[in-house]
Amino acid sequence: MNNVLTVENVCKNYGSFTALNNVSISVPKGSVFGLLGPNGAGKTSLIRIINQITLPDSGAVYLDGEILQPHHIQHIGYLPEERGLYKSMKVGEQALYLAQLKGMSKDEAKKKLKFWFEKFEITHWWDKKIQELSKGMAQKVQFIVTVMHSPKLLIFDEPFSGFDPINANLIKDEILNLRNEGASIIFSTHRMESVEEMCDYIALINKSNKILDGKLKAIKLQFKTNQFEVGLLSANKELLLNQISAQFTVENSQLMSFNDDLRLLISLKNGETSKDLIEFLNNKAQITHFTEVIPSVNDIFLKSVASNN
Amino acid sequence: MDKLKLIIKREFFAKVKNKSFIVMTALSPLMVVGLFSLIIFLNEKNAEEIRAIAFVDESQKFSDAFEDSDAVKYIDLTSLGIEQAKVKTKEFYYGLLVIPKSDSLNELSNNITFFSNDTPSLTVLNSIESKLEKKIRNLKIAQLQIDVDKIKSIETKVTIDAENFSGEKSSKIGSILRMAAGGGFGYLIFMFIIIYGTSVMRSVIEEKTSRIIEVIISSVKPFQLMMGKIIGNAMAGILQFIIWMVIGGILLTAITLYFGVGDVSSSSAQMAPEMVQQMQQSSNNDLQLILQEIKNLPILTMFFSFIVYFLGGYLIYSSIYAAIGAAVDSETDTQQFMMPVLTPLVIAIYVGFSVIENPHGPIAVAFSLFPLTSPIVMLMRIPFGVPWWQLITSITLLIITFIGMVWFAAKIYRVGILMYGKKPSYKEIYKWLKY
Numbered sequence: 001m002n003n004v005l006t007v008e009n010v011c012k013n014y015g016s017f018t019a020l021n022n023v024s025i026s027v028p029k030g031s032v033f034g035l036l037g038p039n040g041a042g043k044t045s046l047i048r049i050i051n052q053i054t055l056p057d058s059g060a061v062y063l064d065g066e067i068l069q070p071h072h073i074q075h076i077g078y079l080p081e082e083r084g085l086y087k088s089m090k091v092g093e094q095a096l097y098l099a100q101l102k103g104m105s106k107d108e109a110k111k112k113l114k115f116w117f118e119k120f121e122i123t124h125w126w127d128k129k130i131q132e133l134s135k136g137m138a139q140k141v142q143f144i145v146t147v148m149h150s151p152k153l154l155i156f157d158e159p160f161s162g163f164d165p166i167n168a169n170l171i172k173d174e175i176l177n178l179r180n181e182g183a184s185i186i187f188s189t190h191r192m193e194s195v196e197e198m199c200d201y202i203a204l205i206n207k208s209n210k211i212l213d214g215k216l217k218a219i220k221l222q223f224k225t226n227q228f229e230v231g232l233l234s235a236n237k238e239l240l241l242n243q244i245s246a247q248f249t250v251e252n253s254q255l256m257s258f259n260d261d262l263r264l265l266i267s268l269k270n271g272e273t274s275k276d277l278i279e280f281l282n283n284k285a286q287i288t289h290f291t292e293v294i295p296s297v298n299d300i301f302l303k304s305v306a307s308n309n
Numbered sequence: 310m311d312k313l314k315l316i317i318k319r320e321f322f323a324k325v326k327n328k329s330f331i332v333m334t335a336l337s338p339l340m341v342v343g344l345f346s347l348i349i350f351l352n353e354k355n356a357e358e359i360r361a362i363a364f365v366d367e368s369q370k371f372s373d374a375f376e377d378s379d380a381v382k383y384i385d386l387t388s389l390g391i392e393q394a395k396v397k398t399k400e401f402y403y404g405l406l407v408i409p410k411s412d413s414l415n416e417l418s419n420n421i422t423f424f425s426n427d428t429p430s431l432t433v434l435n436s437i438e439s440k441l442e443k444k445i446r447n448l449k450i451a452q453l454q455i456d457v458d459k460i461k462s463i464e465t466k467v468t469i470d471a472e473n474f475s476g477e478k479s480s481k482i483g484s485i486l487r488m489a490a491g492g493g494f495g496y497l498i499f500m501f502i503i504i505y506g507t508s509v510m511r512s513v514i515e516e517k518t519s520r521i522i523e524v525i526i527s528s529v530k531p532f533q534l535m536m537g538k539i540i541g542n543a544m545a546g547i548l549q550f551i552i553w554m555v556i557g558g559i560l561l562t563a564i565t566l567y568f569g570v571g572d573v574s575s576s577s578a579q580m581a582p583e584m585v586q587q588m589q590q591s592s593n594n595d596l597q598l599i600l601q602e603i604k605n606l607p608i609l610t611m612f613f614s615f616i617v618y619f620l621g622g623y624l625i626y627s628s629i630y631a632a633i634g635a636a637v638d639s640e641t642d643t644q645q646f647m648m649p650v651l652t653p654l655v656i657a658i659y660v661g662f663s664v665i666e667n668p669h670g671p672i673a674v675a676f677s678l679f680p681l682t683s684p685i686v687m688l689m690r691i692p693f694g695v696p697w698w699q700l701i702t703s704i705t706l707l708i709i710t711f712i713g714m715v716w717f718a719a720k721i722y723r724v725g726i727l728m729y730g731k732k733p734s735y736k737e738i739y740k741w742l743k744y
Binding site for chain 1: 312315316319323515516519520521522523524525526527528529530727740743
């Protein structure tokens with residue numbers, strides 16, 4: 001069994017509104033899985049079904065090959081987008097309570113919490129009430145509460161919101177650490193650069209339907225447009241540009257460089273390869289820069305959603 | 310099950326450790342005792358005031374009718390004459406009683422006047438009148454030349470011993486006490502249901518607005534959370550009730566020991582004037598009778614039925630409160646849903662207070678069986694004795710209703726806690742039932 005989580009043909013309706021329509025995803029073990037989609041696409045509904053907060057109308061969810069059961073909640077850690085803790089309860093007391101609700105014994109929970117509090121250097125917060133902490137501080141506590149029971153599957157919904165860059169980085173490193181230690185992570189966010197940075201797999205949900213999923217690298221390759229960015233040195237820029245334009249589709253490139261005469265974005269037609277382009281250019285000018293354009297997750301997101309709509 | 314226990318524990322301690330709970334629990338009995346003590350104290354203070362009353366007895370017949378008591382002193386100003394006595398009284402005394410000279414006792418009795426600076430207190434007038442009546446009566450008896458002792462021997466005092474068929478003694482004081490106990494307990498249940506129901510609602514709203522709800526229900530079922538909350542709060546309520554009962558019991562015992570034994574001997578040793586002594590004795594008897602009647606109340610039955618009916622009524626209403634809390638975003642949005650909840654409770658209180666007058670009438674029986682009002686109305690009836698079949702029917706109906714209500718509330722709760730942003734209508738809530 002290579003998938004920690006399998007969602008099969010899940011449908012969910014609220015009255016006449018369809019929140020999820022026949023959605024299937026597989027989250028491979030030890031991966032970071034990006035769950036992407038515009039607001040209101042159905043991500044939260046899916047996450048709630050995985051957390052057994054709501055039940056699907058049809059379809060099935062498997063955790064580690066077993067159909068989802070109540071006792072599985074101790075193997076799942078969930079950080080909801082809308083954070084919250086009991087405001088008037090003490091940090092330590094509260095964390096212990098939530099750990100016990102996840103099925104940990106009190107001693108075990110104390111040990112784990114001590115470890116995490118020391119790691120984040122917040123041991124002195126133990127007896128403070130949440131309302132005395134700043135938002136960012138409370139978020140840290142919430143992160144600990146999410147991961148303290150060492151779940152197999154971690155679900156983070158916008159984990160970086162509310163953190164300053166330093167703490168966001170700290171949290172990012174911790175998430176990757178957890179992955180390296182064997183946990184699988186579902187990561188829902190609108191910050192595409194962190195998807196780019198962290199995710200191994202992604203799925204894109206739009207209007208209750210999954211419209212795209214797979215390994216991030218494969219999807220990127222699938223979305224590449226056979227465009228190349230080139231930088232060239234030449235004595236006669238006009239002549240060179242005319243020569244290239246006669247052969248290829250050329251746009252101006254945004255490429256930043258200081259010693260090129262020409263910066264171009266060249267699209268290849270079907271059947272043409274990068275080899276053809278390099279040979280052509282090499283005969284005409286000195287190549288200072290040559291890169292294949294790989295679409296960003298942001299581009300893929302916008303393009304897929306636009307074409308789906 | 311373990312999780313339910315954890316939730317109950319948290320909810321219980323969250324409530325019990327709350328400052329307002331501690332203050333309420335500790336201060337309420339003190340406030341009640343304080344209030345009663347204040348009333349008694351003020352009464353006694355009032356009674357302690359010694360009034361000096363002057364009299365001018367021109368008929369010369371009443372000089373021995375007025376004996377000083379603890380509260381009133383009589384000063385004979387007959388020698389000064391009316392006008393001078395008036396001047397003196399104005400300055401020094403509470404009032405002046407003028408008895409004119411007259412041969413006919415009947416005529417005389419209609420011409421006695423009391424002068425005073427302010428409107429005289431009724432008790433003072435009554436006491437003077439009864440003294441005069443007694444004296445005039447004795448004078449008339451003397452005129453008729455009848456032996457006073459013989460007259461006294463035909464006077465009989467009748468006290469009716471009221472008793473029900475199972476041999477329990479009842480008395481007027483007893484039934485007043487039953488009314489007070491029933492009313493008090495019914496009202497207490499009313500207050501407890503509202504206080505602890507609202508507290509459940511607040512706690513639901515708090516979890517919803519602080520958004521911790523999603524974290525918690527990713528660990529436990531919404532039903533467990535709701536029940537944990539309801540049970541935790543109920544336990545806090547019962548704890549508060551037991552604390553009040555224990556404090557009440559201690560105070561009652563203290564009062565019994567202090568008044569019940571202490572005062573009888575001291576008053577009999579005291580050689581007070583006849584009337585005063587009589588009054589004191591009768592008031593002492595009253596107190597002893599009250600204490601006796603308190604002991605006669607079915608206190609144990611009342612205690613347990615309070616717990617049963619509190620739990621039943623509270624479970625019904627607090628699950629509605631929990632559903633309301635789940636349906637709204639903030640406490641200000643709860644208004645439109647509160648009315649239908651409070652209405653049966655308020656009706657129960659009104660019916661209850663009229664039921665006390667006629668505890669076994671058809672209205673009383675009907676409302677003490679109807680589960681939305683029975684916790685209050687039945688509790689008001691219990692001190693008067695309720696047939697077993699009615700108790701059992703009422704409790705059965707209560708249990709069936711609370712199971713139904715909890716099921717119904719859980720459905721709304723489950724959906725409501727995850728709904729944000731819009732104030733739901735009844736129609737919308739009805740839709741949730743089918744999700």
